[in-house]
Amino acid sequence: MQPRPFSAALPAPIKIRGRNISPTWQQNLISIFLPHPTQPRTHAEEGESGCGGAGGRPRMFDDAGAVAVKRMRLWEEDEVEVEEEGMEVDAEPGWPWGTPAAGLSRAAAIVVADAAEPDFPVIYVNAAFESATGYRAHEVLGRNCRFLQFRDPRAQRRHPLVDPMVVSEIRRCLNEGIEFHGELLNFRKDGAPLYNRLSLIPMHGDDGYVTHVIGIQLFSEANIDLSSVSYPVYKQQTNNRPSIQDLNSASHEHAPKVQSADHCGILQLSDEVLAHNILSRLSPRDVASIGSVCTRMHELTKNDHLRKMVCQNAWGRDATVKLEMSTKMVGWGRLARELTTLEAASWRKFTVGGRVEPSRCNFSACAVGNRLVLFGGEGVNMQPMDDTFVLNMEAARPEWRRVKVSASPPGRWGHTLSWLNGSWLVVFGGCGQQGLLNDVFVLDLDAQQPTWREVASEGPPLPRSWHSSCTLDGSKLVVSGGCTESGVLLSDTFLLDLTKEKPAWREIPTSWSPPSRLGHTMSVYGTTKLLMFGGLAKSGSLRLRSSDAYTMDVGEDSPQWRQLATTGFPNVGPPPRLDHVAVSLPCGRIIIFGGSIAGLHSPAQLFLVDPAEEKPTWRILNVPGKPPKFAWGHSTCVVGGTRVLVLGGHTGEEWILNELHELCLASRPDDDDDDRY
Numbered sequence: 265m266q267p268r269p270f271s272a273a274l275p276a277p278i279k280i281r282g283r284n285i286s287p288t289w290q291q292n293l294i295s296i297f298l299p300h301p302t303q304p305r306t307h308a309e310e311g312e313s314g315c316g317g318a319g320g321r322p323r324m325f326d327d328a329g330a331v332a333v334k335r336m337r338l339w340e341e342d343e344v345e346v347e348e349e350g351m352e353v354d355a356e357p358g359w360p361w362g363t364p365a366a367g368l369s370r371a372a373a374i375v376v377a378d379a380a381e382p383d384f385p386v387i388y389v390n391a392a393f394e395s396a397t398g399y400r401a402h403e404v405l406g407r408n409c410r411f412l413q414f415r416d417p418r419a420q421r422r423h424p425l426v427d428p429m430v431v432s433e434i435r436r437c438l439n440e441g442i443e444f445h446g447e448l449l450n451f452r453k454d455g456a457p458l459y460n461r462l463s464l465i466p467m468h469g470d471d472g473y474v475t476h477v478i479g480i481q482l483f484s485e486a487n488i489d490l491s492s493v494s495y496p497v498y499k500q501q502t503n504n505r506p507s508i509q510d511l512n513s514a515s516h517e518h519a520p521k522v523q524s525a526d527h528c529g530i531l532q533l534s535d536e537v538l539a540h541n542i543l544s545r546l547s548p549r550d551v552a553s554i555g556s557v558c559t560r561m562h563e564l565t566k567n568d569h570l571r572k573m574v575c576q577n578a579w580g581r582d583a584t585v586k587l588e589m590s591t592k593m594v595g596w597g598r599l600a601r602e603l604t605t606l607e608a609a610s611w612r613k614f615t616v617g618g619r620v621e622p623s624r625c626n627f628s629a630c631a632v633g634n635r636l637v638l639f640g641g642e643g644v645n646m647q648p649m650d651d652t653f654v655l656n657m658e659a660a661r662p663e664w665r666r667v668k669v670s671a672s673p674p675g676r677w678g679h680t681l682s683w684l685n686g687s688w689l690v691v692f693g694g695c696g697q698q699g700l701l702n703d704v705f706v707l708d709l710d711a712q713q714p715t716w717r718e719v720a721s722e723g724p725p726l727p728r729s730w731h732s733s734c735t736l737d738g739s740k741l742v743v744s745g746g747c748t749e750s751g752v753l754l755s756d757t758f759l760l761d762l763t764k765e766k767p768a769w770r771e772i773p774t775s776w777s778p779p780s781r782l783g784h785t786m787s788v789y790g791t792t793k794l795l796m797f798g799g800l801a802k803s804g805s806l807r808l809r810s811s812d813a814y815t816m817d818v819g820e821d822s823p824q825w826r827q828l829a830t831t832g833f834p835n836v837g838p839p840p841r842l843d844h845v846a847v848s849l850p851c852g853r854i855i856i857f858g859g860s861i862a863g864l865h866s867p868a869q870l871f872l873v874d875p876a877e878e879k880p881t882w883r884i885l886n887v888p889g890k891p892p893k894f895a896w897g898h899s900t901c902v903v904g905g906t907r908v909l910v911l912g913g914h915t916g917e918e919w920i921l922n923e924l925h926e927l928c929l930a931s932r933p934d935d936d937d938d939d940r941y
């Protein structure tokens with residue numbers, strides 16, 4: 265967070281998320297800044313409402329706090345209600361994070377920190393904070409709020425059960441000046457554990473710099489057994505740390521014993537510093553290697569919190585959220601290893617219930633969490649279909665179900681269906697009853713009454729089919745190439761930011777574009793980078809299957825397409841193809857398989873490339889199991905981050921959709937032999 269010198273005057277206008285805030289809010293905030301609230305209250309000022317006065321009218325900021333809490337969507341799914349008079353948070357019957365802590369914690373606690381001073385010192389706390397935490401304002405002002413993560417006020421370190429992932433996320437949000445919403449374990453001054461549903465909202469001055477951060481805390485009782493701490497990283501150093509003798513015997517069985525004073529400095533670091541500040545910054549592969557150095561490193565690196573943090577640093581948050589399910593049984597260490605080595609990858613075939621009727625081809629499918637969604641397609645006599653089906657892979661017996669939608673986009677085939685954040689989907693283009701389309705429709709699969717809604721977007725690209733699409737950040741739709749009504753192949757790349765109130769298409773201007781094409785794939789790696797592969801590409805006066813790969817970093821100021829120069833043996837790369845499949849792995853590598861290929865090549869052969877490598881090389885992946893026989897005109901989705909589902913295939917008479925093939929990239933929970941790192 266970029267601080268600016270603190271000024272006692274209210275910076276006006278104040279912005280939240282870059283927008284000017286309402287005059288009421290501003291008025292309320294004036295009470296934060298003027299008069300400066302760093303003075304601890306006297307007992308007389310505290311009156312009856314001081315520490316422990318739940319129902320009492322708290323100090324000057326509370327009205328502001330009430331408005332703040334009332335107006336702000338603290339969480340995606342629920343708006344916190346605050347009663348006008350008592351300013352208490354309604355504990356709904358379904359209060360999802362436990363019973364509010366006895367007495368005072370029904371009210372939202374509020375803290376304001378000065379972002380212009382190092383380490384975000386607290387400049388204000390309300391009475392609800394005092395009563396929920398047991399700390400009085402004068403004990404808190406000037407300190408950083410992390411003391412709530414320490415069980416004993418004199419403790420030197422966070423409690424082991426405080427999730428370091430959440431703490432590191434708070435740190436990231438504060439550094440980037442963005443909001444944080446999450447839950448973590450805190451402690452009252454008397455040591456009682458509390459769940460804290462915490463929201464941090466940065467306040468911007470008119471120059472855009474963050475001047476203050478408002479913290480809103482909803483505390484509730486945490487009924488947890490603190491005696492069974494399961495996080496070895498933070499266990500008492502003296503008990504946990506192996507002796508020098510242990511260390512020596514683990515790594516150099518017969519090495520001479522040395523005195524601790526002569527020993528390498530790194531071994532004198534506390535477990536917390538080693539785990540948090542050093543190991544968590546390494547790659548998953550390096551953490552695995554370091555774990556084999558000695559007993560102490562082995563103990564530290566087999567910790568699942570640490571492994572998760574390492575994976576998140578390397579692969580990004582979205583990828584780790586998707587992978588969470590896969591780690592339930594195997595743990596982050598083993599999952600990281602399996603996704604790195606692909607040692608557990610295998611094919612399997614299975615049958616699901618229900619039917620996608622009428623039968624069809626050229627549909628489009630994508631995954632929403634652990635569900636697979638299919639939209640449209642080409643029925644008999646080239647009939648464009650407009651129905652939506654869902655297959656829940658988490659169900660004990662997955663079966664296709666038609667989604668009852670109250671409105672549908674016009675029927676189509678040769679379109680794209682892509683996943684957006686949460687449970688949202690987006691459809692673009694394709695071939696409809698009246699010809700080619702360039703419209704955009706979105707659907708929230710989890711809405712009570714799912715409805716496809718057309719997005720009125722300015723400056724759309726030409727109507728097209730057989731283009732390719734992907735989404736960046738779960739919210740920006742990228743469309744490239746395809747074929748126009750007159751059969752012309754396209755080479756353009758367009759981006760539509762669906763977070764905008766009035767989304768407008770933007771063509772990404774590049775000085776050079778890959779030859780125009782259809783039936784190619786676009787994959788995302790490294791958050792903002794695109795890899796285009798294959799398709800039917802224009803080559804002089806011909807149209808040929810392509811095996812070329814191109815990359816572009818949309819995050820650059822002026823993004824450019826570049827041909828991916830791969831090294832290695834000639835003919836090791838995937839043979840030219842169209843209508844194939846590209847799967848992005850969390851670690852940025854991409855797998856290509858299937859499609860329409862000339863000659864005798866096996867369509868199910870898997871090719872792997874890491875486009876981020878200095879010298880990218882195609883590798884062939886030999887995977888056991890039963891691969892799909894029909895590997896053209898199918899669709900794939902990556903469910904739960906590790907399961908690549910291949911659907912579609914033709915028996916000669918009809919398209920079958922209830923026989924699926926799955927490329928499992930990691931061991932499934934039921935394969936588990938508990939071989940954790």
Ligand SMILES: Cc1cc2nc3c(=O)[nH]c(=O)nc-3n(C[C@H](O)[C@H](O)[C@H](O)COP(=O)(O)O)c2cc1C
Binds near residue numbers: 408409435448450464
């Ligand atoms: C205004 C504000 C309020 C905060 N409130 C809490 C809180 O209630 N509980 C908590 O554990 N951390 C809270 N934090 C986060 C910590 O102060 C700290 O930023 C976090 O532990 C990450 O930094 P660290 O790794 O240096 O400790 C708050 C931070 C700010 C700026």
